[in-house]
Amino acid sequence: MGKKIKIDIKNKIGVTSWKTDAHERAHITIKEDICAKCPHQLCIAGCPTECFKFYDDKMTFQYEDCVECGACDIMCDQGSIEWSNPRGTYGVTYSRG
Amino acid sequence: MSKKNPEVIIVGAGPAGSATAIRLAQNNVNVVLIDRGMPIGSKNISGGVLWGNDLAEIIPDWQEEAPFERIITNKKVGFLSEEDATIMDLHFHGWNNKPYAGVSVLRAGFDEWLSEKAAEAGATVLDGITIDSLIIENGNVVGVKQGDEELRANVVILAEGVNARLMLENKLFRDPSKKQYLRKEIMGGYKEVYHLEQSLLEERFRLDGNEGMAGEFIIGNIPGDVLAGGFFYTNKNTLSIGTIVHLDSLNTGDKAYEAIEYFKSHPYIRKMIKGAELIEYGSKLIPEMGIKGFPNFYGDGWMVVGDAAGFVFSNGLLVQGMNYAIKSGILAADTYIEAKRSSNYSSSQLKQYEKKLKNSYILKDFKNFSKVKLVTKNKRLFKTYPDALNGGMKAFFTETGAEKQHLIKVILKSFKKSGVGLFSLIKDGLRFRHL
Numbered sequence: 192m193g194k195k196i197k198i199d200i201k202n203k204i205g206v207t208s209w210k211t212d213a214h215e216r217a218h219i220t221i222k223e224d225i226c227a228k229c230p231h232q233l234c235i236a237g238c239p240t241e242c243f244k245f246y247d248d249k250m251t252f253q254y255e256d257c258v259e260c261g262a263c264d265i266m267c268d269q270g271s272i273e274w275s276n277p278r279g280t281y282g283v284t285y286s287r288g
Numbered sequence: 289m290s291k292k293n294p295e296v297i298i299v300g301a302g303p304a305g306s307a308t309a310i311r312l313a314q315n316n317v318n319v320v321l322i323d324r325g326m327p328i329g330s331k332n333i334s335g336g337v338l339w340g341n342d343l344a345e346i347i348p349d350w351q352e353e354a355p356f357e358r359i360i361t362n363k364k365v366g367f368l369s370e371e372d373a374t375i376m377d378l379h380f381h382g383w384n385n386k387p388y389a390g391v392s393v394l395r396a397g398f399d400e401w402l403s404e405k406a407a408e409a410g411a412t413v414l415d416g417i418t419i420d421s422l423i424i425e426n427g428n429v430v431g432v433k434q435g436d437e438e439l440r441a442n443v444v445i446l447a448e449g450v451n452a453r454l455m456l457e458n459k460l461f462r463d464p465s466k467k468q469y470l471r472k473e474i475m476g477g478y479k480e481v482y483h484l485e486q487s488l489l490e491e492r493f494r495l496d497g498n499e500g501m502a503g504e505f506i507i508g509n510i511p512g513d514v515l516a517g518g519f520f521y522t523n524k525n526t527l528s529i530g531t532i533v534h535l536d537s538l539n540t541g542d543k544a545y546e547a548i549e550y551f552k553s554h555p556y557i558r559k560m561i562k563g564a565e566l567i568e569y570g571s572k573l574i575p576e577m578g579i580k581g582f583p584n585f586y587g588d589g590w591m592v593v594g595d596a597a598g599f600v601f602s603n604g605l606l607v608q609g610m611n612y613a614i615k616s617g618i619l620a621a622d623t624y625i626e627a628k629r630s631s632n633y634s635s636s637q638l639k640q641y642e643k644k645l646k647n648s649y650i651l652k653d654f655k656n657f658s659k660v661k662l663v664t665k666n667k668r669l670f671k672t673y674p675d676a677l678n679g680g681m682k683a684f685f686t687e688t689g690a691e692k693q694h695l696i697k698v699i700l701k702s703f704k705k706s707g708v709g710l711f712s713l714i715k716d717g718l719r720f721r722h723l
Contacts, residue, residue: 195511196549203480207569233471236538239478239545239571259331260571261451262476262544265469265535276453279434280326280416287481287526287568288333288395 200241204256212281217254218274219263225271226250234272237262258283294320294412296624297432297441299419299454301328302395303338303610304594305447306402307617310346313409315625320439321406322432326416329400332449333479333570335528336395337502337521340611341387345618347405355401356391357523358500359384362493365605368518369508372678373556384499392500392521392528393610394481422454422590428634429589442633443624444590447617450474450573452583452596460592461583471536472665473577475602476544479530482564486525492560493522504607505557508674510550513537515670517604518551520560527564529557532574532607534665545571574609575600578661579654585645586638591620601653603660603723604669612650619644659722668708668716676706 212218219242226232227248235243240256243263250271259282264274276282296312298305301323309321325331337360343350361383366375383389407413423431423438431440446454455461456468484492493501500522507518515537520529531547538544551557575598582598585591593599594613601608623641627633645651663669680702684695693701703713 196546196553198546198549200543200545203566203569206566231540233538233540236540236542237476237535237544239476239569241543241545258571259451260476261573262474262535262571264451265471265474265573266538274453275420276324276418279324279418282331283570284325284330285333285396285568285570286330288329288397288399288570 201256204240207258208284208286209255210281210284211255212277216278216281218259218277218282219252219254219257220273221250221252222271223250225269229269229271233266234263237266293440294318295441295628296320296443296445297322297439298445298447299432300447300449300594300596301325301403301406301413302332302399302447302449302594302613303402304596304613304617305445306399306406307343307346307614308445308447308593308621309406309411309413310409311618311621312624313406313411314346315621316410317621317624317628320412320414320441321403322414322417322419323403324416324418327400328403328413328415329396329398332395332399333572334395334609335477335479335519335521335530335607336393336610337390338393338398338610339390339608342611342614342618344387351386351388354391355397356393358392358495358498359388360390360392360502361499362501364501364503365505367506367508367674367677368551368554368556369674369678371509371555372682373554374677374681375505375556390502392502392523394523394526394528419454422458424458427588429587442589443627443638445620446590446592446596447594448596450575450595450600452592455583455592455596460587460590469575469577473575473581474535475574475576476533476535477530477572477574478533478545478548479528479570480548480566481523481568482527482529482561483567484525484527484564488563489522489525489527495522498524504605505551506604506670506674507531507547507551507554508670509554510547510670512542513539513667514542514544514547515665515667516547516551518548518557519607520557526567527561529561532602574602576602576661579651579658586635586641588634588638591623591638591641593617593620599650601657602664603657604664605723615648615650616645619648657722662719663722666716666719668712672706672708676703676708679705
């Protein structure tokens with residue numbers, strides 16, 4: 192196999208549009224204590240926009256870049272993720288789709 | 289929300305929800321179609337090619353007015369190894385004639401149009417509303433809630449897509465202990481849309497007029513255990529390009545979104561997007577639960593259609609969802625119309641929906657291809673065979689000045705060299721009958 196490719200996904204998602212809701216209205220929340228003990232952190236592997244980051248034994252979730260696919264909820268089998276759709280009109284807004 | 293109760297509430301205005309609404313409204317059913325996107329279509333994404341002609345059942349001349357992108361006349365299916373490719377090139381000129389075999393679509397515009405057709409037919413279409421929950425009384429689904437507001441109806445149709453929050457929240461699965469879909473039941477789709485000058489795109493893909501090309505590939509150049517396929521579809525002046533990743537092949541440290549970078553880095557694909565400008569990136573899940581993993585399709589006061597029901601068909605060569613979505617929507621609508629005659633909206637009547645699904649191509653396809661995962665989840669298909677096939681083909685077609693050997697001998701030698709035992713090779717060969 193060839194060379195490992197690394198990309199900056201945050202740069203790529205600059206072309207996609209969002210209507211971002213207030214922080215207290217975040218549509219996904221995680222339970223940090225569960226994530227800290229998680230044996231696999233596969234949420235990171237499945238997320239298309241790198242909303243999950245694990246630094247210094249702490250998982251963070253950035254709801255602003257979420258495209259609402261639901262992959263994290265399937266990757267997580269630890270019960271950490273509370274997933275709901277954003278309020279109507281908020282969240283990712285595809286113009287092509 | 290309106291004070292007067294409709295007969296049917298549909299949650300989600302993708303092809304499944306809008307098709308249901310159109311069929312119901314055409315039969316004078318008072319129906320409300322609710323979507324969380326504003327405008328409708330702005331939450332919707334897929335590959336995407338709409339295959340088949342199911343739309344004609346509700347919009348006979350849809351080809352004349354639907355905002356589709358291109359008529360698929362050329363399909364490529366193949367294996368990509370590190371830098372080589374062996375591809376089957378299907379060019380069916382007759383696919384240009386109506387009814388088209390398939391058309392490429394960009395869902396934001398296409399789904400908005402379909403929801404407008406629902407409104408034209410008489411449905412009440414509400415955009416920008418996220419339904420928070422179902423109202424369930426004595427086991428019957430009797431309506432939906434958003435905040436403090438309630439809307440009640442005889443039947444609620446769930447057309448909320450693959451990430452079916454209402455289905456999940458209310459555990460509408462066959463196995464009531466199931467809380468979420470499993471990694472092996474769902475794939476991740478990752479897609480980019482590139483802008484290309486129309487003339488350049490038509491020249492690059494050898495397209496006459498509004499002809500289009502579709503490509504689906506096994507990606508053999510991704511390191512590690514990640515199993516992924518790639519696709520591209522030509523639109524009018526854009527190119528959709530993406531990957532489908534088996535979520536159960538991901539290990540800690542992998543990034544599913546990187547698969548598309550390997551796909552694009554392959555010389556065969558790289559040339560397609562040369563000079564093109566990325567204009568959108570997005571992602572959706574793709575159900576792959578198969579006949580045993582399906583949710584319940586109906587219950588007291590509810591039915592489920594489209595992706596939310598798991599209706600995506602994929603065998604590696606064909607990937608289809610929107611046609612199943614439209615067809616299932618039409619069947620759910622017909623089930624309601626029949627139920628209305630006896631005013632019975634309980635599961636004893638709505639079970640007719642499952643009967644219709646079984647009699648249609650939908651459940652027949654999933655039944656006939658129930659073992660297809662033996663092929664599509666086979667590691668060797670991604671990690672060994674692309675190299676072996678391309679290696680063999682290259683050896684056969686490369687003139688080295690040495691004595692020529694028969695094709696079959698060269699190919700077999702290459703497969704043997706790849707380290708696959710004869711037994712595995714025969715076993716996998718036999719499995720291909722499931723495609």
